[in-house]
Amino acid sequence: xxxxxxxxxxxxxxxxxxxxxxxxxxxxxxxxxxxxxxxxxxxxxxxxxxxxxxxxxxxxxxxxxxxxxxxxxxxxxxxxxxxxxxxxxxxxxxxxxxxxxxxxxxxxxxxxxxxxxxxxxxxxxxx
Numbered sequence: 001x002x003x004x005x006x007x008x009x010x011x012x013x014x015x016x017x018x019x020x021x022x023x024x025x026x027x028x029x030x031x032x033x034x035x036x037x038x039x040x041x042x043x044x045x046x047x048x049x050x051x052x053x054x055x056x057x058x059x060x061x062x063x064x065x066x067x068x069x070x071x072x073x074x075x076x077x078x079x080x081x082x083x084x085x086x087x088x089x090x091x092x093x094x095x096x097x098x099x100x101x102x103x104x105x106x107x108x109x110x111x112x113x114x115x116x117x118x119x120x121x122x123x124x125x126x127x
Contacts, residue, residue, distance in 0.1 A: 001056040001087065002026065006035035010054075013037035016044045045069045048076040058087040067093035074126055084126035089119040099124035 002015035003026070015037055017023050026039040046069075049055050055077040061067045078084045088094045089107065102123040109119045 001058040002037050002039070003029055003033060003035065005054070005056060006030070006037045007033060014049075014052075015039045016049075017041060018043050045073045048073045048080075049082065050080065052077060052080075052082045054083045054085070056085050056087070059089060059091065060086070061088055061091040061094035064093050067095070071095065071098070078126045086124045086126070087121055088124060089114075089121045094124070096124070098126065100127050101125075 002013050006013045015023075015026050017026065017039065018041070020041050023039045023041050026037070030037060030039075055074060057070060057074065060070050074084045074086070085102065086094070086099065089109075102125050105121050105123070106118050107121045108117065111117055
């Protein structure tokens, strides 16, 4: 989602990953796509993104433990005034009753990773 934000013209973008290989992949992806962003290694869920105008989370509600850590982080960001958007392809642990639907897209995916060639993906906003 960080790469998409950068391509869409965001003034400044920070991507956070817990895996150093993912940060390396972000750097390569940025080079290929001609965009700049800051990529950090670390777990931001306990502290959130202070000062962020927009917080994006993509396909992050894939397991209960992650959902239980992520939702409070997103709520803190929203409480600080950030626009919080979540892209979700129908994972079981997204608390849909806490979000408002913004848009729906049909997204091509790899059958090796998913059970279909296209996944219906919803963009949700935390009110």
